[in-house]
Amino acid sequence: MTEEDTREARAGAPTTGRAALDQRRILEAAVRFIDEHGLRELTMRRLGAYLDVEAMALYRHVPGREALLDGVVETVVDELFGDPDVHLEAHAGWVDYLQRLAHGLRRIALAHPEVFPLVATRPPAAPWIRPPLRSLRWIESMLHVMTSAGFSDEAAAAAYRAFSSFLLGHLLLEVSAHGVETGPVEEPDVSPVGDLSAYPIVRRMEPHLAQDVAAQDFEEALEALLDRVALLLPPRSRLRRATDHE
Secondary structure (H helix, E strand, O other), X not given: OOHHHHHHHHHOOOOOOOOOOOHHHHHHHHHXXXXXXXXXXXXXHHHHHHOXXXXXXXXXXXXXXXXXXXXXHHHHHHXXXXXXXXXXOOOOOHHHHHHHHHHHHHHHHHHOOOOHHHHHHOOOOOOOOOOOOOOHHHHHHHHHHHHHOOOOHHHHHHHHHHHHHHHHHHHHHHHHOOOOOOOOOOOOXXXXXXXXXXXXXXXHHHHHHHOOOHXXXXXXXXXXXXXXXXXXXXXXXXXXXXXXXX
């Protein structure tokens, strides 16, 4: 690197023959870096070297590592918007909508197994923003679909929690089977969620979303699982299970 190139990199300006450095390019590079090297290897210095610029050039577009990790999560989740099989609207009903959304999130997890634990474990801006669907726009979309289908606000919030819990547990297990570390890397600083005026359904349903019903959700999910497992039994034994359950 020439002295002039070095000055340009430190200033955050593009060097000859390179794409202009901006936030989007930095975040996309960070996702690729994690895909290739793992989350624990990511530092601002290493990412700068990966982009062939000085680390200080990154700070013109990303305030620091915390903002970088938040941006990585947002960048990966936003891949849903480019998935042709996932729709913001329920064109074929709420079941089809949730199936498409679930498969889209699974494709993201499998495409970025080293990034997905960050999506899963990084504390959200509000406790009711549940991974892996960590986008206010997608949460608004899902709640709109469910309430438009006839679910009450309370039932739609319960569906959102159950959907998130199922996906989070299943996908974390799936990526960990590939040898990916699933524990959090560090304790981050968490900024509170911002203005919700663009998400009227989320704002209206915030009391339901924030309600602590973890024990009830666990019991209901467990019973649903046991009922599903019971279907593996011969019909006569299933009847016995139903009687015992009563």
